Amino acid sequence: MSGGDTLQLTYYAVLLVVIGGAMLFELAGRGGRMLRQIVLWIVIFVGVAQAATWWMGGTAPRQQVLEGGRIEIPVGRDGHFHLTAQVNGRDVRFMVDTGASSIALGPADARRIGLDPDDLAYVGTAITANGQVQTAPVTIEEIAIGDIVDRNVPAWVIGADLDGSLLGMSYLRTFARVSFEGDLLILER
Template sequence: MNLDDGAQLVFYILLLIVIGGAMIFELAGRGGQMLRQAALWAVIFAGAFFAADTWLTQPRQQVITGGRIQIPASRDGHFHLTAEVNGTPLRFIVDTGASYIALGPDDARKAGIDPDDLAYLGSAMTANGQVRTARVTIDDFSIGDIREQHVPAMVIDGDLNGSLLGMSYLRRFARVSFEGDLLILER
């Protein structure tokens, strides 16, 4: 569970306490009219906040038209996109600080690459320190109608949750730019 998940859990517990407390208070028949109305407004605001939070946490998807990919920034400030790796959809963070496509062990398994059978001969420096890496070749890599074959990548031997789309792939685009909260990749 990450920090955002923990904060959401605390929020939902507090929301349940407010709603439950308001219902118990109303059903008990105690308290003045003004106090009951204040509790009702608290429930209304909590419900509106819950609805807005649910709507805002829906993942925003990339838009692909021809050789152009538009990736909106997510709430965490990163640019996430979904690519198919050997026919399996995987979620990537676009990372201009990463040299290669870097697959986490779980994503590698999903894509048919067994991380336990790899030779971890390289190393890379990550935000979490140095990790061992193994070179692999992705047979089929596609984002929408943009398809590549025999794409070099790395599998990280460590706690990489998810995967990174690094510069070795981004350099295949003629243009990589930012327009407000959009990352634009164009062929």
């Protein structure tokens, strides 16, 4: 069970205890009306749980890696395409960005995959939507998306707070086909 699943389970347990306790306190000794109110509270609880799941993205469609090196990435709620890859053995969620020339790792993702952003040589610069930032060239040992594995992949670590990481054109060009089918981004080798 992941940390997010544990947090969600804890949230639901606390919510159930609070609502259940309030119901017992409120309904103690009220026989006939109690059944109607229990049903009402169950409906409210299920509605809140569904809204929380939707809000946290739990029911959003996920990428699929199919046979023959085909990856289907559904558009996210924010209108962007997000892909999760194993980078040096760790999950990294990328926003697919055709406007980025290469892979750009945020400092938190760089740390997660074993790079120390404080020990890198920031010798380059990049122009982003938030202005000019310093960049450090790195080589990613391994990127895996399902059965598709690439080794010694050049990338950059951004020397500013970047919320997440970007999967840019230098990596997208390694695919034979990059296309859109409705609300799907298709990558094929």
